[in-house]
Amino acid sequence: MCGIIGVVSNKESKRLAELVVSCLNRLEYRGYDSVGVAALSSANLEVRKAKGTVEEVVRKKNIKELSGYAFLGHTRWATHGAPTDYNAHPHTDCSNNIAVIHNGTIRNFKELRDELQSLGHKFKSETDTEVIPHMMEEYMKRGMDTFQAFRSAVKSIQGSFAILAVVKGERRIFFAKRDNPLVIGLGDDKTFIASDIPSFLPYTRKVIVISDGELGYVTPNTVYIEDENDNPIDVTSRIKIIDWDASSASKEGYPHFMLKEIHESPIAVKDTISGLLSEIDKVSEIAEEIRKSSRIIVTAAGTSYHAGFYFSLLLARKGYTSIPLIASEYHNFRVKKGDIVIAISQSGETLDVKMGIRKFKEEGAKIIALTNVIESDIARESDYKLYMRAGPEIGVAATKTFTSEIASLLFLYSLIEKESISYLESAHETVRNVITETEGFAKKIGEELANKNNAYYLGRGLGVPLAMEGALKIKEIAYIHAEAYPAGESKHGPIALVENGFPIVFINDGELVDELEKNLQEMKARGGKTYSISVNKRLNFADTEILVNTDEKLSSLAIAPIIQLIAYYASVKRGYDPDKPRNLAKTVTVE
Known part of the structure; x- marks a missing residue:
């Protein structure tokens, strides 16, 4: 749940400190409880760290004044120990000759x-x-060299981790990975190693993705990797060139990454559909596996779960036994041979999803992964893999990746049903038009909701998972307590809270409109303030309505950016930073 960066160079300079700070700024979305840096020079190993944001700690600790040929940087989301100065990473051994940073548990x-x-x-x-540098120290006392000590320490650990370590007197960074992301970036005279690619993307596009169980070290010009059985790996075949533009990881004039990424949704959807079309044979094979399956279990967490729930409802309507499963509840479910598990994770690293698919694979199910990160753990551990190709997403709240997940799942659903996918060729235009035509109205609704402390999001049919996503968005970035329900269920308890001015947002995807309208009138009769996000058909009597017209098959893609914009503007109106919602991190790699 933390962000880690390491860089080792042929040259010793203060410029390396500035470079590491720039990488940390791009990693801060992974955690912002505390920040720390270790600088390794020919004369010293120095650690500076504190509670606070990257900007605060860099200023307070004068981190840019550090000089060295190797640096470690860490931005923390607390799991063990409160967010304090002394719990910030890096951590050192008793003699302060070893410094370690770590993401995981x-x-x-x-x-x-x-x-x-x-x-x-x-x-x-x-x-x-902190046990890691002390274990290394202990093994070195017993006569091991530094790499042997690092390897032995790693093999003593149970749990998940991405670890970087430096040792005074050595121009290399040791690394190890299990269940948490770690990628190497190859520069001309320096080598990077980090939690994700955008952190060092302005400096190199040449990367090596590290697999689970692997460990090794990097120097300014070399990479050494070995597998969990201590066998060296030929890294030359693993080098990939990333085709993202470096500007994908910058705000480009937008006030927040979240707003930028909502506006990137049209191109993200276009790239998603283009990518799937380029692999149409593989996607068709996956669709055939799903058609032949006994049951389809769709597992994910958070926003991805809502996309999966939507997909599961589509399948259930066609007679498939399709079961949506919140990933962290995998203990409650048993699969069998003949079942298909569809695992959805933007990062491809969500630990609850990984734990679930490992269990389900052992029980005999086939696993299909849908992720945004190529060669992520979940993709590698699955029998089949699909990629969204939405590009990097920096804002913690998923926006363009949710829209791309929906687009991917609509594509897959159409192949399962052997229906034309031509309607998806205009999907990106629908998303672009919706953003252009409705942003002002969404801003008005968001700013009105900013004055409220509670809200309901209600829908029927396929509108239910979209209502759930709308409630989650405004909850996680505007801190407004919002609950989602099937609209018909609102009579069975939730309506008791409705009083004069209580806001209710109706998700009207154009079906079951008459039934939804009855629920709206029930809320109005009790003084509720009603809003409707409607596709093709108006919801009469709503106090405020956003109406868009599009192909009914694209209703979910039309609604997605609107609920995101409402939440964004509510957050900004309340004075919060929507890119960094409190207590949340982009990639959840702890149970």
């Missing part, structure tokens, strides 16, 4: 810590991470 850290303390090691934090 070490399950057996208490046992390791107790053992190390019994051997005389002194700990300075409450984190699980």
